Amino acid sequence: MTKRTQTLFPGLVAAHSMMLSDTALPADGASGRWIMLLPIGSFSGRDGRGPYSVDGMDGMQAVIAATAQRAGSADLVVDYDHQTQFAAVPGVGGQAPAAGWIKQLQARADGLYGLVEWTAKAAQSIRAEEYRYISPVYQHDKSGRVLRLISAGLTNVPNLDLAAVAASAQPNQEHDMKAIAAALGLSEDADENAILTAINSVLTGNAAIAAAAGLPASAKPTEIVTAIQSARGEVDPTRFVPIEQVTALQTGLKTLQAKIEGEEAETAVNRAITEGRLAPALKNWGLDLHKKDPAAFKAFADASPVLTATQRAGVTPPVAGSETELTSEDLAVMSQMGLSKEAFLKAKKGGDA
Structure with missing residues (x-):
């Protein structure tokens, strides 16, 4: 056996078996079933070969990556009694019908699992207990470290004594999956994809709640609950200000700003009048x-010529009943200001008022 397999694959190849049960078969309407292919950690065969090892989650991920690289787009075959290695010889021929196909590999806490889609014939043989064990074929280095999976086969001659592990792990896993589904509000027959989707949704929601509570996304649920309870009914005065105070502050600022602007305008306009840069009748206009x-x-005042003393003292009242008549002083102011008659009369009337 060893000599034949070494001619088919580079490096060293081994095969071990694990017990199957009805839990290895898909439920009604399902396309496949997850089964353990390799245990995690160190293990040996009944014939004394080994020890072999899959070193933790990183080791399983490395096996999955190397297996995918070798297989390409092809699925790994599950055959009968390793006929792929012994019955089908390259360049010679021979039959090696498939019992199933490994569609996906997954690293779990207790080992490496494969999603197997069985043929109808193989499923019937497992139910009839014509075959009881699954035997993965894998390549390893001289130290026994598993490198990649090559195939798997149905067999009745187990080498690795993992029957108790497989027989107990499958029902317990089924029970655990049902419990997890129920906890997530799913039906007991929810598949792994639905469970994983629900878990991811919960994790995403927890991250958002943690961020709202001022905690990192990795915060534990208990930490989030504690933060929310401690903040309930309390407001951090260093982060929040009552809206009433904000509104009052804004109103006060506007009032102060208007007061400052009025005082500045009054000072500037009075100075311009004193310096003879602005006629007293135009004070309101200047303030506005x-x-x-x-x-x-300022540009206007700086550019205006200085008014005469007579012009600063005031203007001669117009003839009664004739608001449109202008005095000589008025004409001088109009000339200084560059105003039309109508604009000057309007400004003068406003100033007199």
Whole structure:
């Protein structure tokens, strides 16, 4: 056996068997069933070969990666009595019908599992107890470290005494899966994909809740609950300010700003009038301009010619009943300000008021 397998595969090859039960067969409507192919850690065969080893989760992931690289797009075959290695000889021929196909590999806490889709004939043979054991064929290095899976076969001559592990692990796993499904609010017959999706959804929700509670996404549920309970009914004064105080502060700032703008406008306009840069009749106009655009008022005052003493003292009242008549002083102010008659009369009327 050893000599023949070494001519088919590079390196060293071994095969061990594990017991099958009805739990290895898919439930009604399911396309396949997960079964253990290799245990985790160190193990040996009944014939004394070994020890072989799969070193933890990292080791199982390495086996999965190496197996996928060798198989490419092809599924791993599960045959009868390792006929793929012994009955079908390259260059010679021989039959090696498939009992099933390994569609996917998965690393779990107790070992390496494969999702097997059985043929109808193989499923019937397992139910009839014509075959009781699954025997994975794997390549290993000289130290016994498992490198990759090559195939698996149905057999009745087990080499690795894992019957108790396989027989007890499958029902317990089934029970555990049902318990997990129930805890997630799923039906007991939920498949692994549905369970994994639900778990991922819970983990995503926990991460969002943790972030809202000011905790890292990796925070444990108990830590999240503690943070929420401690914050219930309490507000961190270093992070939050009551809306009433914010509104009052904004109103106070607006009032203060208006007061400052009014005082600045009053000072600037009075200075312009004192310096003869602005006619007293245009004080209100000057105040409005300064409040809206201080820079524009300053530019105007700086560019205005200085009024005469007569112009600063005031203007001669117009003839009664004739608001549209302008005095010589009015005309001088209009000329200084560059205003039209209508604009000047409007400004003057506002100032007199």
